[in-house]
Amino acid sequence: MEKVQQVKNDGLMAIEKCENLEQLNQVRIDYLSKKGHVQGLMALMKDLSKEEKPAFGQEVNDCKQALTKALDAKMEVLQKDALKAKLEKEKIDITVAGYKPNIGTVHPLMMIQQELEDLFVGMGYSVAEGPEMELDLYNFERANLPKDHPARDMQDTFYITPNTLLRTHTTAIQMRVLEQAKGQLPIKLICPGKVYRRDDDDATHSHQFMQMEGLVVGENITLTDLKGTLRFFAKKMFGEDREIRFRPSYFPFTEPSVEVDVSCHMCGGKGCNVCKQTGWIEILGAGMVHPNVLEMSGFDSSKCSGFAFGIGLERVAMLKYGIDDIRNFYTNDVRFLKNFDRFD
Numbered sequence: 001m002e003k004v005q006q007v008k009n010d011g012l013m014a015i016e017k018c019e020n021l022e023q024l025n026q027v028r029i030d031y032l033s034k035k036g037h038v039q040g041l042m043a044l045m046k047d048l049s050k051e052e053k054p055a056f057g058q059e060v061n062d063c064k065q066a067l068t069k070a071l072d073a074k075m076e077v078l079q080k081d082a083l084k085a086k087l088e089k090e091k092i093d094i095t096v097a098g099y100k101p102n103i104g105t106v107h108p109l110m111m112i113q114q115e116l117e118d119l120f121v122g123m124g125y126s127v128a129e130g131p132e133m134e135l136d137l138y139n140f141e142r143a144n145l146p147k148d149h150p151a152r153d154m155q156d157t158f159y160i161t162p163n164t165l166l167r168t169h170t171t172a173i174q175m176r177v178l179e180q181a182k183g184q185l186p187i188k189l190i191c192p193g194k195v196y197r198r199d200d201d202d203a204t205h206s207h208q209f210m211q212m213e214g215l216v217v218g219e220n221i222t223l224t225d226l227k228g229t230l231r232f233f234a235k236k237m238f239g240e241d242r243e244i245r246f247r248p249s250y251f252p253f254t255e256p257s258v259e260v261d262v263s264c265h266m267c268g269g270k271g272c273n274v275c276k277q278t279g280w281i282e283i284l285g286a287g288m289v290h291p292n293v294l295e296m297s298g299f300d301s302s303k304c305s306g307f308a309f310g311i312g313l314e315r316v317a318m319l320k321y322g323i324d325d326i327r328n329f330y331t332n333d334v335r336f337l338k339n340f341d342r343f344d
């Protein structure tokens with residue numbers, strides 16, 4: 001009996017001393033496993049008389065229960081401590097200032113492109129695209145510029161082979177769409193995209209730039225429709241007070257052809273540096289689609305007519321955002337692009 005008491009007291013003390021769950025587990029093994037101290041006490045039974053056995057057995061059982069209870073209680077305490085320590089260690093100070101994730105910015109030319117697409121799609125236009133490497137056929141011939149036409153010099157061209165080139169204007173896309181339409185009316189589309197010309201790069205020229213051209217073909221389309229459309233465009237892009245004016249011009253694919261000026265958005269037309277004191281800014285070329293162009297693409301020019309216009313996206317972006325060097329769009333200087341960060 002004394003031995004039982006001894007095991008019980010030693011066990012309780014060992015439990016008490018445990019500082020962590022590993023130690024406690026070791027005590028459980030030492031005392032309660034098959035080879036543990038409590039089982040060891042049972043082995044003593046065989047030396048006892050029949051009368052002594054029940055009381056001894058009872059005592060060992062009590063001892064076992066007492067130790068189990070103490071182990072469980074201690075385990076609960078240690079588990080709570082362990083959780084507390086873990087939470088303490090993993091504590092996050094949510095008041096510490098965070099890092100601002102570096103997200104890219106929309107390129108200003110893309111902003112202009114998207115803005116223009118929204119504007120024209122809102123007027124019922126669809127958006128068409130085409131290849132940057134183009135056939136002479138669509139870039140020139142169908143646009144009323146046969147081989148050896150002097151006006152080909154207006155657009156210095158990167159030729160790849162005698163019949164393939166880097167498109168010099170998005171008019172090439174229009175010629176493709178006209179062909180696909182197979183004479184079906186109406187046609188109402190804008191074509192945004194990159195174009196290439198053999199220019200020396202400087203503040204206002206780039207060998208690669210972006211255009212968005214528009215084309216409308218239908219019955220009774222007139223110059224007045226063109227004027228109304230471009231007036232709407234000018235007001236939406238540069239402010240409600242803007243007015244436009246037409247000056248006669250020449251493009252092989254339009255007749256008549258016009259150069260379109262917008263009243264200066266900086267000075268309101270009074271004259272300033274941006275408009276070179278004229279009050280007007282030259283913004284795009286346009287005109288009525290040349291009957292030859294319609295005929296070559298399979299339209300009957302006695303039954304339909306159309307207008308076309310070509311907008312340079314860099315020019316619009318430069319005027320709108322006050323950018324004075326076209327090369328800024330292409331040198332990928334993050335400091336420049338950051339000016340257009342919507343989240344700053």
Ligand code: PHE
Nearest residue numbers: 169171285286287308309310
């Ligand atoms: N394609 C002409 C250019 O790139 C622009 C233009 C388009 C002019 C449509 C008139 C009509 O210069």
